[in-house]
């Protein structure tokens with residue numbers, strides 16, 4: 028029994044001092060659990076080895092996203108925010124449009140010389156659909172002073188915290204799409220009230236929004252000069268009575284803090 | 291009898307050790323022997339139903355390096371950072387003692403969940419900035435393998451503080467400091483205010499400050515449960531029980547003037563199990579007092595404040611429960627999605643709650659009107675006399691509203707200067723405080739936990755210097771005050 032267990036000890040340094048060290052005391056009390064315990068130890072040793080590995084993997088994944096979202100301070104200092112922003116987006120796999128120029132896609136990324144030629148030209152549109160941009164990476168875009176159109180469609184790491192920073196673009200931004208972002212909810216959409224120059228806003232297909240139709244109405248009220256493309260507009264063209272009643276009923280459902288008051 | 295039972299329970303360490311040395315023989319044989327021994331013990335002991343060798347997992351362990359009193363958000367945050375910052379995984383054993391796992395009276399669950407950086411003390415601003423960062427990355431910090439990600443429900447809508455002419459200059463000074471520290475706060479004139487939030491009546495408002503990033507409100511339960519889940523996965527034991535006694539050793543010393551000083555060291559904490567007289571002594575090296583509104587009582591258990599008045603020994607921990615009401619109302623014409631958490635010049639505040647034109651709000655009573663903290667009953671007249679009139683004046687649509695429900699909770703109120711108490715007690719040298727945040731403890735918790743863990747592990751503050759929050763100030767009489775407390 029001891030021999031096969033030994034190598035497991037080696038892979039699992041946490042085993043001896045970790046959770047088991049403490050719990051071990053109390054569980055050692057039940058003597059009939061002895062046989063079970065060795066089996067459990069074995070499994071636990073095995074699993075915590077796997078656990079360490081998986082935790083490492085999880086951290087690595089996060090680091091990968093973070094690395095992608097680093098700012099290019101060198102480029103920014105040398106060539107200005109627009110080149111740095113464009114370079115950042117192209118590298119992530121998105122597209123950019125400089126004023127008076129054609130769209131540039133990720134395949135143009137190799138021709139960095141083309142980008143450098145546009146040094147004095149501001150970026151006016153960015154399409155970061157599906158890119159791994161996150162809160163940090165957004166810094167690169169917030170520096171674009173003449174950005175008029177921004178698409179963040181289906182960006183997995185764009186969340187409410189990101190939306191809360193878009194107020195920095197309030198002067199220039201006219202079109203915005205956050206359609207299909209899995210982490211964006213009505214709480215983040217509420218921050219868009221800062222963007223008073225917005226003409227078009229796409230908030231369709233947001234799974235984290237609990238009440239899509241009601242949210243759309245409230246966003247429209249909040250941004251009266253903006254055309255809001257909401258969740259399933261085809262669906263709201265032929266309104267279903269049950270649907271509506273649900274929308275009105277659910278807001279009064281207990282909120283997080285009301286749950287606490289019940290306790 | 292109970293004492294004896296416990297002593298027998300204590301013997302379990304011996305049992306497992308003694309038996310362990312005999313291991314190595316064939317397992318089958320071993321099992322048979324164990325059964326025999328168990329039978330023997332059963333027949334010797336009086337009473338048949340009771341078996342000492344059975345599960346004692348509900349009892350806390352007999353030793354723990356650190357015992358944290360109070361499993362609210364502050365206690366759990368300290369536990370989290372102790373484990374996170376430890377040198378080697380499993381290096382320190384941490385036990386959190388919480389008397390009520392339903393948290394029915396705990397402030398954490400009854401709070402409003404607000405976070406702001408609009409303070410006048412640099413320490414508070416830094417704490418809150420750190421916490422905002424923590425909350426933003428909560429799913430990195432508190433990730434548990436195979437656990438679903440936490441949904442913090444953060445509403446990043448900011449705080450909007452209104453100042454009258456009298457308060458305007460203080461507000462301006464505060465905002466300058468807040469921006470220096472890196473908070474994203476802007477000042478607004480009444481004119482700008484009317485344009486942005488047309489539902490506000492700006493009469494009597496000279497200036498407003500408005501948080502643009504990192505301010506708003508979130509679900510306090512999510513933070514609490516997330517911390518619980520995480521610390522348990524890190525090996526922290528959370529046990530249900532009440533800390534009723536500290537056993538300390540005394541050390542008499544002479545200070546430079548030749549006066550005698552008695553230093554205390556707690557070496558054992560008695561944890562009383564719920565609904566029984568049974569208690570378990572836990573040997574420990576460090577005690578963290580994170581008992582929220584009750585931390586003054588816990589400090590008294592360690593003898594803090596029991597001495598002649600005016601001496602360090604006689605200085606109490608000035609933290610006590612103060613009852614605060616929160617009312618929830620419905621107002622169909624009320625402010626929309628963009629509404630921030632608004633704090634009026636009168637001190638009354640409100641925020642939106644969900645999408646259905648429901649609002650939460652309240653107001654802190656004046657010192658003379660402090661309600662009796664004996665129970666958590668709600669005084670509905672308070673809303674009609676103190677909360678509604680100023681709010682309806684400020685937001686005219688609130689003239690017509692319907693109160694739906696209300697609740698009360700306890701502030702962990704520091705009567706001395708309404709700010710946190712962090713760090714060790716000068717005489718009871720191994721009791722550390724993490725309490726007294728009087729209405730902003732939830733949002734500071736992630737950062738305060740880190741500061742306390744740094745103190746315990748490294749002997750000094752590293753990330754944020756909180757020397758202004760140590761216990762000494764109560765004896766020295768130096769207040770660490772805020773110039774706008776909500």
Ligand SMILES: Cc1cc2nc3c(=O)[nH]c(=O)nc-3n(C[C@H](O)[C@H](O)[C@H](O)COP(=O)(O)OP(=O)(O)OC[C@H]3O[C@@H](n4cnc5c(N)ncnc54)[C@H](O)[C@@H]3O)c2cc1C
Nearest residue numbers: 360362363364397398401402404533582699730731732733
């Ligand atoms: C109405 C209201 C609104 C608030 N709004 C906000 C806000 O918007 N933002 C903000 O940041 N803060 C807010 N607060 C303050 C915040 O809730 C507290 O500062 C914070 O929750 C304190 O956390 P804690 O862990 O110290 O206390 P608690 O959550 O009260 O935890 C202390 C725990 O210690 C346990 N305990 C006590 N004595 C013992 C003992 N002897 N043995 C074992 N266990 C013991 C208790 O059971 C309790 O669970 C609000 C508070 C109230 C009441």
